[in-house]
Every structure is written in structure tokens, then in C-alpha cells.
Amino acid sequence: MTTWRQAVLLVSGLGLSYLGNWIYFVAINLTVLDLSGGSAAAVAGLFVLRPAALLLTNFWSGSIVDRADPRRLMIASDVVRGALMAAIPFVSTLWGIYGLVFLIGLAGSFFGPSQQVYIVKLIPGEERARFNSILGMSSSGAFLLGPAVSGLLIPLWGADFSIFFNAATFFACAGMIALLPPVGKGRAVASAAPKEAEADRGEWAAGAAERSLHGSNSADEPSLPAGSALAAPGKVRLPQLRALAADWREVGRFARSAKPFLLVYGLFQGAMLLGAAIDSQEATFILEQLALSPEAYGLLVSMTGIGSLAGASTAALLARRVPFLWYLGGGTFLTCLFYLLFYLSDGFWMPAAAFIGLGFGMAYAGAGYATYFQQQVPPDLMGRVASASDMAQGGLQIGLTLLVGLLADRLGLQAVCIAFAALSVGLGLALFVRTSLFRRPAAGGSSGFGI
Numbered sequence: 001m002t003t004w005r006q007a008v009l010l011v012s013g014l015g016l017s018y019l020g021n022w023i024y025f026v027a028i029n030l031t032v033l034d035l036s037g038g039s040a041a042a043v044a045g046l047f048v049l050r051p052a053a054l055l056l057t058n059f060w061s062g063s064i065v066d067r068a069d070p071r072r073l074m075i076a077s078d079v080v081r082g083a084l085m086a087a088i089p090f091v092s093t094l095w096g097i098y099g100l101v102f103l104i105g106l107a108g109s110f111f112g113p114s115q116q117v118y119i120v121k122l123i124p125g126e127e128r129a130r131f132n133s134i135l136g137m138s139s140s141g142a143f144l145l146g147p148a149v150s151g152l153l154i155p156l157w158g159a160d161f162s163i164f165f166n167a168a169t170f171f172a173c174a175g176m177i178a179l180l181p182p183v184g185k186g187r188a189v190a191s192a193a194p195k196e197a198e199a200d201r202g203e204w205a206a207g208a209a210e211r212s213l214h215g216s217n218s219a220d221e222p223s224l225p226a227g228s229a230l231a232a233p234g235k236v237r238l239p240q241l242r243a244l245a246a247d248w249r250e251v252g253r254f255a256r257s258a259k260p261f262l263l264v265y266g267l268f269q270g271a272m273l274l275g276a277a278i279d280s281q282e283a284t285f286i287l288e289q290l291a292l293s294p295e296a297y298g299l300l301v302s303m304t305g306i307g308s309l310a311g312a313s314t315a316a317l318l319a320r321r322v323p324f325l326w327y328l329g330g331g332t333f334l335t336c337l338f339y340l341l342f343y344l345s346d347g348f349w350m351p352a353a354a355f356i357g358l359g360f361g362m363a364y365a366g367a368g369y370a371t372y373f374q375q376q377v378p379p380d381l382m383g384r385v386a387s388a389s390d391m392a393q394g395g396l397q398i399g400l401t402l403l404v405g406l407l408a409d410r411l412g413l414q415a416v417c418i419a420f421a422a423l424s425v426g427l428g429l430a431l432f433v434r435t436s437l438f439r440r441p442a443a444g445g446s447s448g449f450g451i
Contacts (some may be wrong), residue, residue, distance in 0.1 A: 006180055007131060013176030014115070015138030017078070020169025022146025022305075024085070024297050027154060027162035028101070029157040029283040035094045042094065044405025047280035049098060051394030052281060052403075062150030062414050069086055070121070071182050075174045077114070080107040080238065089160035113386035116370075120379050121436050124230035132317035134372040136363050141309055150298050199251070211255065227300030251384050254377075261376045267431035269393055274424035275339050277400035278417040285413055286351070303352045307359025324371040329435030331364025336428035340421035343414055 029043060036042030064073070084104045088361045123131045150162045245346055255262060286297045315327060338361060342354035377385045400420075 007134075007208070007432070009121070009176055009180055009183075010119075010122070010154050011135050011138050012133075013173040014135060015142055016138045016169050016176070017173040018142035019146050022142050023150040023153070023162045024166035025146070026150035026283075026294075026301065027159035028088075028097075028123065030154065030297075031159050032094065033232040033283060033287065038206050040177065041402075041409055041411075042279045042404040042410075044401050045098065046101065048100045048398040050108070053102055054254045054390045054394035055398070057106055057109040057316055061316035064110070069182055071116040071177060071180060073110045073114040074177050077111040078170045078174035078177070081111075082174070085167035085170060086164060090162050095183075109390065117232040117373065117379065118183060120374050121292060122180075128371050128374050130316060130320070132367045132374075133312055133363075134421070135370075136312035136367045137309060137316060139308065139312070141305070145302070145305065152295070154294060154298075172386070193208040196345045250381065251388050252383065254381055258376065260341055264372065264434060265389075265430065267427050267434065268328065268332055268365075269389075269396075271336050271394050271424045271431065272365075273351065273393060274420050274427070275336060275395055277404045278339060278343065278420045278424075280401050281408055281413055281417055282317055284408075285417065289413055290346070290348075290351065292348065300316050300348075300351055300355055303355035304359035304362075307356035308360075308363045309359070310356075311360035311363030312367070315364050324368045325435040326362040326368070328368030328372055329432040331361045331366070331368055332434040333425070333428035335365050336363030336421065336424040340425055341416065343417040343421055357373070 005365055028046065032046050033039075081104050084107065085102055088097060088100050091100060100312040119128070119131070153162055273435075282301075283297060286292050286300060288295070292300070311331075337357060338354045338357035342351055342358065345354055373386075404420060406417060
């Protein structure tokens with residue numbers, strides 16, 4: 001059984017990495033904005049590099065994630081990203097920075113799906129909503145401290161120091177994950193799914209997920225075509241085309257039999273992708289449109305951390321009383337609404353209030369979506385489904401982010417961001433209505449690892 005020490009170690013490692021990422025976030029935005037002469041399109045280009053990297057790798061990375069040790073993949077991803085991050089301060093051209101950020105995205109494309117699989121295999125199902133909320137508190141604390149610390153450090157020691165700090169957090173996170181136990185391949189912690197997850201489960205989830213989530217802890221490894229490079233035990237190799245084709249057919253079967261899941265997923269991702277597209281112009285809007293200082297920029301982003309910490313804390317306390325689908329719908333709607341209010345803002349205090357509300361909504365939306373995904377997707381398919389999801393999101397995010405950047409340069413930043421934010425509010429409202437239709441489940445059981 002998962003101990004509280006293991007859960008705390010995992011949360012601590014990921015939380016430290018989150019802190020470094022937020023310190024780096026302010027530094028890399030200011031660096032690109034300075035090198036490009038304040039171009040909104042150049043900053044938008046920075047935001048499309050990660051989804052572009054996901055498009056390149058996620059066609060085949062999910063097949064590896066589902067058959068390799070997720071813990072080892074997370075460690076390798078962090079080590080490679082730390083080394084690449086440490087090289088950024090030695091590059092003085094915009095395209096050189098783009099190249100390194102793209103490579104960091106390539107290495108990071110394995111981390112997200114591996115983290116999802118590892119959490120499902122390590123954390124009992126009845127504890128995942130609470131664990132995800134606590135993990136959200138760690139992320140919120142980083143959200144609160146990171147940008148403010150970066151805003152203070154950059155005037156003293158420059159952006160390079162913040163970037164080096166983020167590189168160090170990758171290595172530290174890898175070390176903490178190395179202390180955690182391996183979870184093997186093709187196994188998940190048995191649990192009973194909440195009632196609202198059952199209500200939205202398709203034929204696939206009623207069969208494959210029922211066996212893997214509710215049945216034996218020794219679920220069989222999914223079979224591969226004969227001669228597959230992935231079939232060799234104990235080895236991680238690039239998959240052959242025949243294995244990839246079989247994997248994608250399996251993902252397709254899951255998608256066709258899980259249409260209620262796809263509806264919720266589509267509404268959530270649509271709203272979040274629109275938010276991410278206008279989020280790429282956040283620094284430009286604050287520094288150019290509102291004419292605030294870099295220190296004020298870091299402080300404003302930290303305001304999101306205040307709201308996020310408050311949201312994650314209350315979400316963790318209410319995890320056994322409120323259906324996580326309500327977290328998903330209500331949190332997404334609030335997130336989109338406060339994006340709109342931010343781009344309608346002027347001065348300092350109105351954006352600050354919008355950022356606090358934005359963080360609060362994001363905490364609930366993140367915990368709700370993570371739990372929903374973990375309950376609805378069979379563990380032996382999770383890596384491939386997560387990779388396919390990331391790949392689809394990557395293509396849409398590239399198009400939307402570039403479109404926002406180009407339209408902002410021609411039609412005006414504020415008007416374009418308001419229009420996109422209003423569209424995201426509509427999708428968020430539709431998701432809120434959809435998820436509010438589910439019945440509230442009975443109160444959960446006792447804690448499995450008492451964090």
C-alpha cells in the first residue's frame with residue numbers, strides 16, 4: 001500500500017520542479033521579449049515550441065510509456081531537461097533559444113504521460129482526487145512564490161540566474177523520484193470508481209477499465225504483434241510501424257466506445273486551449289498594454305498563485321464531499337471567466353483580482369480533470385491515450401497561439417484576446433452544465449496514506 005512518505009516525496013519532487021518552472025517562466029518571457037524588440041508574435045512563437053515537440057514525439061512515445069517503467073522515464077526526462085536548460089544562458093540568439101526550448105519540449109513529452117501512469121499505479125483510486133488536490137496545492141505554492149521570486153531576482157542577478165535555478169530543480173526532482181519505488185508495468189492499484197465516473201463510462205471502460213481498475217492487481221501486459229521491438233521484456237526500443245498501428249487502433253477503439261468521455265474532454269480542452277493561446281500574450285499585455293514593470297509582472301503572476309493555493313487547499317478539504325466532476329466543470333468556467341476579466345482590465349489592481357480568481361478556478365479544474373482522466377482511461381492504455389491527447393492538443397495549440405499572435409500584431413492585442421476569452425467562456429459554461437448533471441456520490445472512505 002502507498003505510504004504517506006511516498007506520497008509526500010512524489011509531491012515534493014514535482015512541487016520543486018513546479019517552482020523552478022515558474023521562476024523560469026518569467027525569465028524566458030522577458031528574455032524573448034527583449035531579444036525580439038517587444039514582438040507579440042515572437043513571444044507567441046515561444047509558446048508553440050512545446051506543442052510542436054509533442055507533435056513530433058507523441059505519435060510513438062505513448063507506446064513506450066505504456067510498456068516501460070514510468071519512474072525511469074520520468075527520471076531520464078528530468079535529467080535531460082536539466083542539462084538542456086543549463087545551456088540556455090550560453091545562447092545569445094533568438095533562434096538558438098528557440099532550438100533549446102524545443103529540445104526541452106521533446107524530452108518533456110515523456111514526462112506528462114509517465115507521471116499520469118505512475119500516479120495511477122502508486123495511488124489507490126479512492127485517494128486520487130485528494131492526492132491530485134494536494135499536488136495542486138504544491139503547484140499553487142510554486143505558482144505563488146516562483147514569479148515573485150523571479151521578479152525580484154532578475155533585477156539583481158539577471159534572467160540567467162533564474163534559468164540556472166530551474167535547471168537545478170530538474171536534477172533535484174529526478175533525485176527525489178529515484179527514491180520512490182518502481183511500480184512495474186501493466187499494474188494499477190485496485191480501487192472502486194466513484195459513481196459519477198461510472199455514469200460516464202463507455203463500453204470500453206465498463207470492460208477493460210473494470211478489469212484493470214477494479215479487478216486483479218496483476219493485469220496482463222497488452223499483447224503486441226509478433227516481432228514487435230517492444231515485445232522484448234526489459235528493453236525499451238523505438239516501436240516498429242506494425243506495433244504503432246496496433247496501438248493506434250486500440251486507442252481508436254477506446255475513443256469510439258467512450259463518447260461521453262470525449263464530450264467532456266473536448267469541452268475542457270477546447271476551453272483550456274483558447275485560454276493557453278491568449279495566455280501566450282500575458283507578458284506582452286502587462287508590459288506593453290498596461291505599461292507595468294517586470295517586478296509588477298512577476299507580482300501579478302504570483303497573484304494567480306495566491307488564488308491557486310486557496311483553491312487547491314479548499315479542493316483538498318472538500319475532495320470527499322464534492323464530486324470531482326463539479327470541480328472540473330465549475331473550475332473550468334471560473335478559469336475562462338477570469339481570463340476574460342483580465343483582458344478587460346486596466347491598471348494594477350483589477351488584473352490582480354482577475355489573476356487571483358484565475359488561480360482559484362484553475363486549481364479546481366486541474367484536480368477535477370486529472371481525477372476524471374485517471375478514472376476513465378484504462379491504466380494499460382493511459383500512456384497512449386495521454387500521448388494521443390497531447391498530440392491533438394499540440395496541433396491545435398500551435399494554430400491558435402500563432403493565430404492570436406498574428407492577429408494581435410494587426411488588429412490590436414486587447415481586442416483579439418477579449419474575443420478568444422469570450423469564446424472560451426462559452427465552452428466553459430457548456431462544460432459546467434454537462435458536469436452538473438451527474439449525481440453526487442456517497443461520501444468516500446478512509447484515507448489510505450494520511451497526508
